[in-house]
Amino acid sequence: MEETTEFSPRVLEQYDILTHDIEEVIGEHEIKTILEKDGKLKIYWGTATTGRPHLGYFVPIYKIADFLRADSEVTILFADLHGFLDNQKSNWEVLNKRCEYYQFIITTMLDVIGVDQSKLNFVTGTSFQLQPEYTLDMYKLAAVNTVAATSHAGAEVVKQAASPYLSNLMYPILQALDEEYLGVNVQFGGVDQRKIFMFARTNLPKIGYSKRSYLMNPLIPGLGKPVDGKPAKMSSSLPLSKVDFDDSNKAIKNKFKRAYSVDGEVENNGLLAILKYIIIRKFIDTEQSIVIPRREEHGGPQEFHDYASVEQAFVAGELYSGDLKTFLANEVIQLISPIREAIRSKMDLYYEAYPELKPQPKKKRQPKKKGPPPATLASLDLRVGKVLTLENVEWSEKLYIETIDVGDDQPRTILSGLRNHVAPEDFLGKNVLVVCNLAPRPMKEFTSEGMVLCASSENDIKLIDIPEGAVVGERVFCEEYPGEPDLPTISKGRYSKIAKLLSTDEDGVCQYREAKFQVSSGYCTTGLPSAKLS
Numbered sequence: 001m002e003e004t005t006e007f008s009p010r011v012l013e014q015y016d017i018l019t020h021d022i023e024e025v026i027g028e029h030e031i032k033t034i035l036e037k038d039g040k041l042k043i044y045w046g047t048a049t050t051g052r053p054h055l056g057y058f059v060p061i062y063k064i065a066d067f068l069r070a071d072s073e074v075t076i077l078f079a080d081l082h083g084f085l086d087n088q089k090s091n092w093e094v095l096n097k098r099c100e101y102y103q104f105i106i107t108t109m110l111d112v113i114g115v116d117q118s119k120l121n122f123v124t125g126t127s128f129q130l131q132p133e134y135t136l137d138m139y140k141l142a143a144v145n146t147v148a149a150t151s152h153a154g155a156e157v158v159k160q161a162a163s164p165y166l167s168n169l170m171y172p173i174l175q176a177l178d179e180e181y182l183g184v185n186v187q188f189g190g191v192d193q194r195k196i197f198m199f200a201r202t203n204l205p206k207i208g209y210s211k212r213s214y215l216m217n218p219l220i221p222g223l224g225k226p227v228d229g230k231p232a233k234m235s236s237s238l239p240l241s242k243v244d245f246d247d248s249n250k251a252i253k254n255k256f257k258r259a260y261s262v263d264g265e266v267e268n269n270g271l272l273a274i275l276k277y278i279i280i281r282k283f284i285d286t287e288q289s290i291v292i293p294r295r296e297e298h299g300g301p302q303e304f305h306d307y308a309s310v311e312q313a314f315v316a317g318e319l320y321s322g323d324l325k326t327f328l329a330n331e332v333i334q335l336i337s338p339i340r341e342a343i344r345s346k347m348d349l350y351y352e353a354y355p356e357l358k359p360q361p362k363k364k365r366q367p368k369k370k371g372p373p374p375a376t377l378a379s380l381d382l383r384v385g386k387v388l389t390l391e392n393v394e395w396s397e398k399l400y401i402e403t404i405d406v407g408d409d410q411p412r413t414i415l416s417g418l419r420n421h422v423a424p425e426d427f428l429g430k431n432v433l434v435v436c437n438l439a440p441r442p443m444k445e446f447t448s449e450g451m452v453l454c455a456s457s458e459n460d461i462k463l464i465d466i467p468e469g470a471v472v473g474e475r476v477f478c479e480e481y482p483g484e485p486d487l488p489t490i491s492k493g494r495y496s497k498i499a500k501l502l503s504t505d506e507d508g509v510c511q512y513r514e515a516k517f518q519v520s521s522g523y524c525t526t527g528l529p530s531a532k533l534s
Contacts, residue, residue: 007035011032011035014035014070015028015032015035017066017069018031018067018070020066023217023218024194024214024216025215026198026213027201027211028213030185031186034185040070040072040073041067041072041073042072042184043067043073043185043186043187044074044075044178044186044188045074045075045077046076046077046078046079046125046178047076047077047078047079048080049080049099049101050083052244052245052354053109054244055242055243055244055336056234057105057106058335059218059220059278060188060189060217061110061113062278063215064076064120065113068116068117068119072119073119074120075120075121075123075182076103076106076120076122077123077124077178078099078103078122078124078125079175079178080095080096080098080124081126081129081174082125082175083098084167085165085171094352094353094354094355095126097352097353098353098354100349100353105339105343108338125174125178128182129177129178134177137177138170138174141173141206141207142170142173144206145173145203149199150170150172150173151169153172153196153198153199154168154171154172156192156193156194157171157195163459171196175196176196176199176203179204185212185213186214187212187213187214188214188216188217189216189217190217191219194214194216197214218277220234220273220274220277221234221269222241222270223241223243223258223259223260223270223271227468230268231268232260232268240521240522243332245336245340246340247336247340252332255329256329257325259271263317263321264315271321271328275310276307276311279331279332279335282331290304290305290310291303292304292323292327293323294323356514372486373483375486375494375497376481376483377476377481377502377512378477378484379483379490379498380435380486380490380495380498381475382434382436382453382475382476383406383434383476384406384466384470384471384476385404385433385452386404386405386472387402387404387428387431388405389402389403390402390428393415393419393446395444396419397419397420399415400415400418400419401413401446402414402415402416405473406436407472412436412449412450413447413448414434414450415443415446416452418454418463421462422463426463430463431466431470431472432463432466433453433464433476435450435453436450437485437489438450438451438489438495453534455508455526455527455528455531455532455533456528456533457528457531457532460528462526462527462528464510464524464526464533465525465527467519467522467524467525470520476518476519477519478512478518480513498512499534501513502532503531504526505529506530507529508527508528509524509525510523510524510526510533
């Protein structure tokens with residue numbers, strides 16, 4: 001039965017502030033009841049200390065500003081232990097520095113948008129999650145839940161795998177218990193957290209704790225093109241999909257220039273989402289009109305008074321993507337420039353938190369030696385190819401025979417032992433990576449003129465995913481290892497040295513040593529983390 005309690009105007013005003021731009025609320029009546037009784041909420045937002053915070057973090061940060069404006073007590077949890085449990089995205093050695101860096105960035109973001117932080121509390125997960133009482137409650141929740149239930153709860157947040165780590169299943173349990181041990185009555189997060197929220201709301205009462213309420217912000221799409229109808233994510237493996245706080249002005253302008261946007265289409269449009277949930281707040285807070293520059297010959301600047309009028313003009317064909325890109329690039333530069341300068345003053349902390357980003361000292365040039373240079377990824381003629389035809393080899397149950405366009409005058413014939421691992425429909429017509437400078441290999445009546453590079457684990461083999469926009473025939477490269485391929489063929493010894501160092505990282509991104517594979521449109525990835533490439 002629907003609850004019909006009447007609430008005071010003060011409560012309704014606070015609730016409007018709390019839920020502005022919120023996509024979903026769970027426990028509306030409970031929230032209003034707490035506001036009526038206590039005058040404020042106790043809210044927590046958790047963020048796993050893994051990748052570097054970027055422009056998209058302003059979506060929750062602006063909501064935290066709203067919560068503080070509505071007299072809420074806000075706790076920000078730096079979920080260091082969660083980050084470690086989620087497929088070991090963060091290792092123990094850097095956990096403390098990551099937390100320190102996150103707090104530095106988030107306080108700087110709040111300073112930039114002028115937020116009073118006196119009612120803001122920062123907590124690290126390991127400061128209370130290793131206590132005996134917490135551990136006992138963790139066991140209690142584990143005792144009343146199944147593997148299927150915890151897997152379902154974390155499906156949208158925790159990295160999924162065919163054979164997941166046990167730590168992945170603990171993630172939802174810890175996030176549920178955090179509500180009790182942080183002493184809050186509301187948890188805030190993205191809509192991708194919904195299953196974990198419902199897991200907590202269902203299970204905490206089973207061990208004697210009260211259920212909480214939830215506020216969920218939308219997830220804004222990245223700057224890339226939607227894939228299979230789903231919005232592009234702001235992803236670390238796709239550098240053009242997001243704006244990093246340490247990006248140069250030139251890099252920001254280039255990212256917006258290349259951003260995906262179809263004139264008149266609102267759905268999955270990262271430009272409009274950034275305006276609606278981030279940039280618009282400056283104009284609301286200062287009561288300024290939105291002025292989007294446009295050349296005089298095209299009608300001159302356009303002035304808008306709210307986001308709705310911008311979207312209406314975009315849909316009507318009165319505002320174009322190009323004008324919006326220029327406007328947003330300039331606004332984002334203004335917004336993050338103070339953060340970028342703050343990061344430059346903390347480069348020691350930056351590199352301690354992310355040691356893999358620290359530039360290596362340049363080695364002194366050695367006198368040139370006779371003979372070929374050391375074998376690196378650049379020694380491979382590794383190209384993007386497109387599978388044109390695919391047939392089974394009659395005399396083998398393991399082999400396919402393919403013709404693959406790798407940018408030469410004629411397609412190449414290649415035999416691959418993938419018949420028991422890759423379905424024909426997942427192979428034919430696909431872009432793949434081909435090693436093109438192996439010596440031709442006679443195989444009965446055929447000669448194989450290359451090798452399709454794949455990722456393999458103990459139980460699985462997968463093709464490598466080529467980012468959309470890659471050109472057939474272009475070479476794969478690593479910025480850290482420039483050079484030209486061994487032509488016409490690479491020796492077995494040199495290839496063997498390179499092959500031992502080919503793998504995928506913990507996110508499934510292809511790498512040589514620890515340098516990521518790139519093509520013109522981004523990094524090459526696969527669904528197998530920490531796998532071999534061969």
